[in-house]
Every structure is written in C-alpha cells, then in structure tokens.
Amino acid sequence: MQSAVSKSIVIDPVTRIEGHGKITLQLDANGRVEDARFHVTQFRGFEKFCEGRPFSEMPALMARICGICPVSHLIASAKACDALLAVRIPPTADKLRRIFGLAQVVQSHALSFFYLSSPDLLLGMDADPAKANLFGVLEKKPELARDGIHLRQFGQQIIERLGGKRIHPSWVVPGGVSEPLTELNRDAILAGIPEALAIAERTLGWFKSIMENFREEIGSFGNFPSLFLGIVKKDGGLTFYDGGIRIVNSAGEVVANGLDPADYPEYIGEKVESWSYLKSPYYEPSGYPQGIYRVGPLARLNVADRCGTPRADQELAEFHELQRTAVLSSFHYHHARLVEILYCVERLEQLLTDPEILSKHVRAVAGPNSLEGVGCCEAPRGTLFHHYKIDEQGLIRWANLLIATGHNNLAMNRGILQVAKHFVHGERMTPGMLNRVEALIRTYDPCLSCSTHAFGEMPLVIQLFNASGDMVDEVRRPC
Amino acid sequence: MARVLVLGYGNPLRSDDGLGWRVAVELFRANASPDVLVLPCHQLTPDLAETASLVETVIFVDCSHKGEPGKILCEEVRSQSGPASFTHDLSPAALLALAAELFGVCPRAYMFTICGECFDPGESFSPSVSSCIPGLKAMIRRQIEDALLDTVGRQKLVS
Numbered sequence: 188m189q190s191a192v193s194k195s196i197v198i199d200p201v202t203r204i205e206g207h208g209k210i211t212l213q214l215d216a217n218g219r220v221e222d223a224r225f226h227v228t229q230f231r232g233f234e235k236f237c238e239g240r241p242f243s244e245m246p247a248l249m250a251r252i253c254g255i256c257p258v259s260h261l262i263a264s265a266k267a268c269d270a271l272l273a274v275r276i277p278p279t280a281d282k283l284r285r286i287f288g289l290a291q292v293v294q295s296h297a298l299s300f301f302y303l304s305s306p307d308l309l310l311g312m313d314a315d316p317a318k319a320n321l322f323g324v325l326e327k328k329p330e331l332a333r334d335g336i337h338l339r340q341f342g343q344q345i346i347e348r349l350g351g352k353r354i355h356p357s358w359v360v361p362g363g364v365s366e367p368l369t370e371l372n373r374d375a376i377l378a379g380i381p382e383a384l385a386i387a388e389r390t391l392g393w394f395k396s397i398m399e400n401f402r403e404e405i406g407s408f409g410n411f412p413s414l415f416l417g418i419v420k421k422d423g424g425l426t427f428y429d430g431g432i433r434i435v436n437s438a439g440e441v442v443a444n445g446l447d448p449a450d451y452p453e454y455i456g457e458k459v460e461s462w463s464y465l466k467s468p469y470y471e472p473s474g475y476p477q478g479i480y481r482v483g484p485l486a487r488l489n490v491a492d493r494c495g496t497p498r499a500d501q502e503l504a505e506f507h508e509l510q511r512t513a514v515l516s517s518f519h520y521h522h523a524r525l526v527e528i529l530y531c532v533e534r535l536e537q538l539l540t541d542p543e544i545l546s547k548h549v550r551a552v553a554g555p556n557s558l559e560g561v562g563c564c565e566a567p568r569g570t571l572f573h574h575y576k577i578d579e580q581g582l583i584r585w586a587n588l589l590i591a592t593g594h595n596n597l598a599m600n601r602g603i604l605q606v607a608k609h610f611v612h613g614e615r616m617t618p619g620m621l622n623r624v625e626a627l628i629r630t631y632d633p634c635l636s637c638s639t640h641a642f643g644e645m646p647l648v649i650q651l652f653n654a655s656g657d658m659v660d661e662v663r664r665p666c
Numbered sequence: 667m668a669r670v671l672v673l674g675y676g677n678p679l680r681s682d683d684g685l686g687w688r689v690a691v692e693l694f695r696a697n698a699s700p701d702v703l704v705l706p707c708h709q710l711t712p713d714l715a716e717t718a719s720l721v722e723t724v725i726f727v728d729c730s731h732k733g734e735p736g737k738i739l740c741e742e743v744r745s746q747s748g749p750a751s752f753t754h755d756l757s758p759a760a761l762l763a764l765a766a767e768l769f770g771v772c773p774r775a776y777m778f779t780i781c782g783e784c785f786d787p788g789e790s791f792s793p794s795v796s797s798c799i800p801g802l803k804a805m806i807r808r809q810i811e812d813a814l815l816d817t818v819g820r821q822k823l824v825s
Contacts, residue, residue: 204672288788302712321712321764322764322767325764325767325768329768331769332768335717335762336716336768337713337716339712340713340716343713587742
C-alpha cells in the first residue's frame, strides 16, 4: 500500500448527507493534498424509464425521485406539464402550490440543519463521531433537538394536510392541484405559525452567537470565488416558485438577469465526467470549468435583493453585511438556510391569510397543446429544472432533469479540495480531518439520490492516493 | 386524544418490506375509534417522537428479514438511544428514547413483525407473508383492546 512517491486517502461513506458518495484525496510526494474528487457512483435513470409514459403521470412518477423533497419534484414536473397543456393555472392553485413548496423547504432545511449539521456546530468538528448525532445534541442542548423535531414536524404536517401524506404526495397535478384547501386545515396550519416563527428566530440567534467559533471553517469551507444562480421575482425578491434566473458573480455584481428558465440550454452547459454519475453543469458563456456556480440557500440570498417579509428582510440585510461582495464561504449555507426558514414561515402566514386561499377553483383542464415544456422552481437545495418532450399522443419521448445537487457538483469538488488542503496533512486521516471534509459537503446538503437517480444505497468513502496512484489510506464509516 | 398509536412502516414498493405500511393502511381504513391513531409511514423519523409521547401505547408493525419466513413475532420494545451514524431514520427503541428524553414520556411499546422472504421491487407479498396478514391484524387488534382496557396508562418518566 505504501509508495515512495505519492499517497491517496479515501473517505467512504460520507456520513450525515442524503444518499452516499465517495471522496478521493490525492497527495503529492510531500504528503500535501494535491487534488480531490467527490464521486457519485450509482445510477437510477429516471430520465430514461419515464419514456413512453403518459405525461400526466410525470408529477407522481417524478416525486418518487426523492423521499426528502418529493414536493419540489412534483412542483417542477407539474409546471413542465402546465407548459405542455399551455394553460395558466388558477390563482388559488398557484398560491397553494407555493404553500406546499414553502412547507417543503421548512422541513428539508430543518432536517439538514438540526439533524445533520447541528452536531458539528454544537459539539464541534473534533467531537467523537459516536456522539455526533441528534442524541449527542439531545444530551448537550435538548431544546435545540426539540426545536428541530418540532420545526420539521410543522413542515411535514402542512404537506400531509395539503397532499394527503408526507412522502410522495400526488396532490400537485398538471393544471393546478387536485383538491382545494379546507378551512379546517388552513386554521390548523395557521395555529402552528407562532411557534415555528419562534423556533426560527431562536435558532438564528443561537447560530449567530456561535459563528465566531468557526472562523477557521468559515475561511476554508468552500470559500472561493464563483458565480451564484437562483430564481428571483421581477423586483429582485426571493422566491421558491417562479421568476427569472439571476446570476451574480463573486463581487456581487449581476451577470445575467431575467433569464427565462425555459431557455436554460442556452446558458447552462452539462458536462459529464468519467468518474461520477453526477453531472457537472456550468454557466455556458464562461465555459467549463470556469463557469462554476453555486445554487441553494447561499446562492438564493446572494442573488436576492429582498425577501418581502419583515423579519427575513432584516436578517437578509444582516446576511449581506457578512461580506461586501457576495457571501462566498459555503459555511454560510447554514446561516442562509435559517434565514430562509424564517422567510418561509412568514410567507406561509401571508399566503394562508389571503382571502382567495379557500377558493374551490384550483385546476385548469386541457389536453396537450405543446410538445415541449420546461418547469422550474427552487427546491430546498437549489434550482430545479424538469424538461419534457412528448409526442402527439401525449407520451413522453425525452426528459432532462437538472437537479440542485448537480448544479453544485463543481463547487463541492472545489470546496473539498480547499478544505482538504487546509486540514488534511500526512498519510493518515484523524477523525477531525475526516469530519471537516464531510462537514463541507454537508453545508451544501447534497441529495445524491435526487441528483443521480441512483437505485439503492451509495456508500461513500474517502481514499488517499499517492502520486503513483497507489491507495495508501481509506476511511469507511458504517452507513 | 388517542391513547394507542399504531405505526406501520416499510416501503410498499419493495414487496414484503411494505408489510407494515400496508397493514397500517388497512387498519387506518377500518379504524373508527378516537382512542386509536394509525399512521402508515415509510420509516420511523424523529418527528414521530412527539406523537409517540402523547399516547399510552405504541404498536410498531414491520417486516423482519431475519428468521423463518411467515413467522409472526410480538415483543415488547424498550427505549434505547440510536446508532452512532444516526441521520433521519430511527429504530423503534431509539424513537422511544427520543420521546422519553425530549418530551418526558415513554409509552409502552410492542413490535409486531412477520419475517419476509422477498424484498425485491414489487407491490405484492410473498405467499408466506400474505397468508399471515389476517392473523397479524387480529393479534394487533387484540393488543389494541388490551391497551385500551389498561387503566394504569402510560409509564411516566422523569424528564
């Protein structure tokens, strides 16, 4: 295993992420990290096996891509189908879909922050891996664990009230939604808002109070220049449902604005690398790999001028103060995620108190009027595109999905290299080194099942290779 | 407020693995009692801890992959903290531990399982599992009745 020249480390699996993957770190002759790669090694093929299915089945079929964010796939898919129908959905259906999407963001962000990342933040990056879980959080700060559970339940219960079930609901359909909101369900959701808001505020306050403890991580966790991409409203406001694509550079300057999501092939290139099933999208005008961009909470707050809700607007202004340019460190994904939770809860209240929200007109009915449609929304992890082509019978002939985790692929790879260069030294990985590499990936909250459509589990490893290509260390943790 | 919670869990698209989910769906449809809450779910998640803490008895229903195919087992479940690599799904014992530690109440709990033999993609059960489902449902109903007759109620833990 040992080589006179070069070394390599493998981390497998990467823990506390959605799905599994493998990291290889290449060392030079002096034992310094020279290169890093994040491998996603399995394949599911949703784009292929939906071919030949009626387009009307697509939302329910695509929701099966993910058990964490089925709602985002439902929404993007239904919007692509709306484009095939060439209909404008009823205003109430539009608002109900937004509520559904916001609830999804709350529960998914709560899972990411409280269940997966809070152990690192509360117990420290060098904590015993056996304690770095929700039970460890429970032991040290039970109110944080309780808040996380309650917030996720709040989001999940909204999804269940609207969609009939928490996982893989099929309430969002081409042309709108299948059922209107009842007064009973609206009032029950509204009753939960004050506590959800209090949790969001409390957690943001706590996070900001401990940020100073992570100066080194802030400086080295994916802290590099890149583009940032997200949807914004016409007025530049934060949105998860629709709008134009805005791209800003690392200086915070707008590079592109108001791009039609339906035209994404004109400005997003999709590169495939031989060592991963995860695509590497890039901003086409900048070329590959210079067109690296990030999506998700950090990007959304970097591209948005405002949130449009009172408390989240205050927090966004404070977030923008973190850096004079765009906020670059991927560590701040955590912060952005919490600001977004606050926004979502405030926005849920606005939408649920809308006088039209109980309207019974929630679905437009039509046959296919267009043979091609693109649907786009902001999923918890970033911008999501569904693109379908159908034949005259309405059967799917071609589909392409651009998933948030895929958008972040280049950035995750660059971030892993940066954090590994900073923290990994020598031929053996300490638990603290390993956890920092993993924690960098967790900031992106990647969903590998979503983005590769992989079937089954994908164990993830970190492997350390020397310059001769020999593997000199490998770290595996139980899934 | 329900006194008994039935949590049937599993993946209904993986043949026998969907047993708990399917049984819970059938019990949910047949249930008219406000004292009984039946939840079909894909896996046990931490957000179920609060719900579990509000009842006196939890009945878990799952398909086991160890043992003799078609064999029904019922055993009491005790709370125990989760595995080191915990992410967002839990064992029944870990769910009870969360309920106890976060909400101060640990309900009595029983686990009903049938050992499955096929976990391949599919929506039907193997014959050995299918033939045991009526018996399993009858056992669960008896357990629910016993739990509702129990006036001692929940076992309170000091939080």
